[in-house]
Amino acid sequence: MILQGKYMSGSQSRFNAIADINKAVPFETKMTDSLKKIWATDVFSMAQMEESLSKSAYKAMKKTVQTGAALPNDVADDVAAAMKDWAMAKGAKFFSHIFYPMTNATAEKHDGFIITNPEGAAITEFSGSLLIKGEPDGSSFPNGSLRMTNAARGYTAWDPTSPAYIMHTPNGAVLMIPSVFMSWTGEALDKKIPLLRSNAAMNAAAQKVLTLMGEEEIATLNSSCGAEQEYFLIDERFANARPDILLAGRTLFGASPAKGQQFDDHYFGAIPERVQVFMQDFEDKLYRLGIPAKTHHNEVAPGQFEIAPYFESANIASDHQQLLMTLMKTTAKKHGFFCLLHEKPFAGVNGSGKHVNWSVGNATQGNLLDPGSTPNDNLNFLLFCGAVIRGVHKFGPLLRAVIASASNDHRLGANEAPPAILSVYLGDQLEKVFDDIKTGALHVPKSGGLMDLGLAQILKFERDPGDRNRTSPFAFTGNRFEFRAVGSSQSVSGPLVAMNTMLADSLEWIAEKLEAQLESGKDKAAAAFAVIKELMELHSNVIFGGDGYSAEWHRMAVEERGLRNAPTTADALPALKEKEVVELFSNTGVLTPTELASRFEVYAEQYVLSVEVEAKLVIEMATTMIYPAAVKYLSSMASTGFTLEHSPATKVAAAATAMMASVEKLSAALESEHFDTTEAHMSFLAADVRALMVDIRTSADLLETLVADDLWPLPKYREMLFIK
Structure with a gap:
């Protein structure tokens, strides 16, 4: 971009972007066609085929x-x-x-x-x-x-x-x-073949269990998925002035603004008009493609939003999720926005996830993870829910591996995301039911009771039998499980493959145990309770209803319950090479050992490349954008008579010197990379390289708070998050 024969400086670009946004003509809202008229008009649907x-x-x-x-x-x-x-x-x-x-x-x-x-x-x-x-x-x-x-x-x-x-x-x-x-x-x-195979494996195992339970008409079972998609929108003019956003998808530098999300005033707040126009256009496109967008709203962080589709079969939901992300980006660009799907694009405010709501059912037995009003009597539900509990306990490291990425590492364990330790939340009522089965003393569960505020004009309603736990990575939410640790930029296919496959394995185990119990002469109820009792004795350690963020849970989970904590991708991905995981995929026919090994190699390479790109960007931006701004500020201070001994010049000089010293260390670390194994390379990046990047950022973000505003080259958080 050229201004009066000279290249535009970073600060000029930033202020011009602000001026352009402020004088932009508002988008005109328009009435759209009815849902009935546009729904799935661009889909070669079953109705169209007929x-x-x-x-x-x-x-x-x-x-x-x-x-x-x-x-x-x-x-x-x-x-x-x-x-x-x-x-x-x-x-x-x-x-x-x-x-x-x-x-x-x-x-x-x-x-x-x-x-x-x-x-x-x-x-x-x-x-x-x-x-x-x-x-x-x-x-x-x-x-x-x-x-x-x-x-x-x-x-x-x-x-x-x-x-x-x-x-x-x-x-x-x-x-x-x-x-x-x-x-x-x-x-x-690809990601589709394993998903189709995993659903077939789950269906085969589920058919065995349902047949043993006396079901005679059993339609093909499918897993279902509804993925809540969180994302950020910033003006594209700000994004174009940030090399880190363009190439890494997140801000590698940026001081926290005076106001962030601490007032909790953005969540569910009034949607900005420009964003509402984008949402309307985006959702019209989704409806024409038969994608059932059901909910949209402001999320917790400023500039953050969410869209949630209705449930669909897992294969179609996965395809629709990929299409949704593509359309979200292209539609945002049409409206002058840049859509950020990175899990942690801004430090100091909530990141973005993609909560995957997952269930299993068919046309004849319905949703097999729906407990009904009396879950203690719903044997099919208890068996299938028990199968999930066993699967998460046995294959928690696998579930952690399939959500592992360089970007999701920044989010997991923070205040808006579950920890990297996989546990299951059931809620008070269900946890009591399964604990009673384990101890052999089953009682009738209590309902949630009526919600009565003592206000005659407010109608009373039945309260849910259990609360929600936002710190759980794998939570039961009424008639499904919500895998809350999935990253916002990730395909839902990997998590669905893992969940379907672990469920298939657990249902095979249940079928074998159930058949033995029935052959011993027990009726279906007694046989089912005996199997669930054994399952809980082996796997109840994974059930946890407390504060997943607490240090006590992290200690107890690892030391007392034997659960694994894998805080980084370098810690998590090697689970794909473990014997138990290799046998799981091989025995179910979902992935051969060779196919599984290829996935470890691909995901590890993506991690390495992502961190190295970010490290090179940190060096480049610190050297060519931030350091020159600091030097220019010091020069302007000196020209007015201030000396380096005078504050804030002293602080600026010290921060700039510290930043460039860390840049030298990071450059040397990248040049010295020689590793015998992929695991060693990932660990070095996770521990050493990222620590040096944090050191550089700490100095740079301090400089942002000291250098004159008109000299700072990068759009600031207060502008990107709040100017819409």
Whole structure:
């Protein structure tokens, strides 16, 4: 950006951004079409297929979607033809197999419907074979050594259980076909294949338990997901003046403003008008794509917001979550915002999570994690809930590993996020039920009672039987479990795969124990209680209803209960290499040992690269932006007659000197990196490099509070968080 023939300084850019925002013309609000008119209009839904396909093709597709049954190849040709006609009627000239590699992003390659005939005329074609299979390069995505440049072939394959849709962009419309991604040798290179496999494993194990419990009609079981998405919005002009936000997704420097979130006045407050206009536009786009956005509101931190969709089957919910994040960023840009999905973009205020609400059910037995009004009598619920308790206890380190990232490390354990120790919160009523089963003295649980405020005009209502615990990483919340430790930028697929797979393992264990109890002559109730009693004796240590932030819990969890505390990604990721975890995925058929090893390699590499990018940015910004501002301030002070012995010049000089000394140490640390193992490399970055980055930031943030405001080159927290 050039100003009067000279490059614009950082401070000029910052103040110009503020001026531009203040004089911007307000966005005009407009009435939008009704939900009935726009809902899923850009989705090749079952309703659309019923209109477009032959009866036999539609029947086959419906069976595949509902049960996961194989789809006959000849049906694919019918679907492809109908899908092409529908998409082209909406203006699409291209199609894309959209897939989800082992990152938290999406990938797509656009192909035209167009081909030429011998006469040179353009015609359109989209056959079943083109629908079923695509062929991107398998070695150009993170693959954990599964694919090399000399063995690069990879395939995408259509997932008929997740609906195709139209993505509208300023450059036109594209037919998007949700797909899996695999190597030529058949290994999963994506996040969708393991999710589909984990659901199949869970369904198979659940069918065994329900059959033993005397259920006769058992529809295919699916896990469901509803992911609450937190995010920050700042004006894009501020973001463009911050290299750290652009390249790392968070502020590597920034002093806390005089006012942050301490007044608790932002949470559920009135949504700023400009943000409300963005939300309305964003949600209209979601509705057209059949994504059921249900709730939006201000979150706790200034500039932070949340959107929560309604529950969907896990596979579709995972696809929709990826699409939601993409749309959130592009729509924010349209409205002059920059959307931050980083777990901790601003120090000193709450970070962002993605609470994954997870349950299991089907069309015949319903939600199997719904206790009903008398959970002590609901044997299916008790068995499935017990299976979750066992799974979290046995595979807590796995659950910690699948939410591990360089960005989530900044959030876990802080006041807005659960600790890195995995425990289960059940609430008073359920905890009492399971404890009674363990001790062999089951009592009728008490209800929550009526909420009566003593005000005649306020209607009384039934209070929930238990409170909520916001410090629990894995909490029961009425008819589902909420995995609260998932990071805001992460794909929900990894956590869903882990939860489905651990549940499958626990249900297999329960089925084996249950069968033995029934064969011994016990009736179903006695057999179920006997199995749950044994389960609780082995695994109740993971149940905790107290303050998860307290130092006493951290001590007790590790020393007395044998739970693992993995505060950083360097501590957490090695769990993927443990024998018990390898056998879990192998025995359930979700991931082969080779596929699991590739994931450790990919996630470890992403951690290393993320921290190293941040470290290099810290060095660059401290050297080229912050130090020059300090020197310029000292020079201006000297020109007015102040000496370095005079405060605040003394403080500025000392802080600048300390900062650059830490920069030298960090530079030397990065240049000396030589490690025998990936684990050693991650540990060095987590412990040594990040500590040096904190030292640099401490000095830099002090400088921000001392250097003249008109010389400071970076947009400040007070501007980014409060100017909307």
